[in-house]
Amino acid sequence: MKKLKFDPLNIVICGIGGQGNVLASEVVGSAMTDRGYRVAIGETYGASQRGGSVMSHVRVSENQELSVLIPSGEAHIIIGFEPLETLRMTRKYAGPNTMIVYDPRPVYPLGVLQGIQQYPDQEALMAEIAELSAAAYPVPAADIAMEVGDSRAANIALLGAFTQLPDAPLSREDLEKILTQRFKGAVLELNQKAFAKGCAAVSEKEG
Incomplete structure (x- = not known):
């Protein structure tokens, strides 16, 4: 079993409903369990299932029994499907060792689309995410999901x-x-393509 750099390892996965x-x-939890770790997962939902904020806490340990909620400032990895939601979670949960991988493409809430609210400046938003983390990708x-043919595959790409x-x-x-266990046929093939492109997006930056 691979040694965890942090134990417990705390992962926040965030976005909006429907992503x-x-x-x-x-x-992630299934893969960690397969590796022999103890895993605790908790979800919180916003006002609506589709369009509201959604956040998952994934906590992993070699042998500790864990509560499902990550304390503020103690996330080690944040996976974000929407940049403003990523920033909100970064402000609350990021610490000096936090690494973040996120999609910078905004999903505008209804108030913004109606002209009632204003979405934050994207460059400023991305700059703050980078500033508050050890590394942001x-x-x-x-x-990527649209390239492979299904917008629903964005989560697999991330x-x-x-x-x-x-x-x-x-x-x-x-x-x-885990993907081969969850999906079959054409759906599996599509998700595998999205997954591979997501891998390449970070490995190229690391290289």
Whole structure:
């Protein structure tokens, strides 16, 4: 079993309803369990299931019994499907060792689309995410998903990117194994393509 750099290892997965946040946390949790770790997962939801904030806490240990909630400032990895949600979670949960992988493409809330609210400046938002973390990796997961033919695959693309982080507790092969268990046929093939492109998006930056 691979030694954890931090024990417990705390992972926050965040986005908005409908982006596949819960599936992503289940895939990560399943892969960690397969590796022999103890895993605790908790989810919180915003005002609505689709369009509201969604956050998963994934806590991993070699032998500790864990509560499901991560204390403020103690996340080691943040996986974000939407940049403003990523920033919100970064402000609350990031610490000096936090690594972040996220999609910088905004999903505008209804108030912004109606002209009632204003979405934050994207460059300033990304700069703050980078400043508050040890390392931040923007990955165009939604664009990757559209390239492979299904917008719903953005979460799988980000999981691929996650495996390439220097502190990632799972290898690419660990998560690929879970994908083959979860999906079959054409859906599996599509998700494998999205996953591979997500891996490449971070490995190229690291290289």
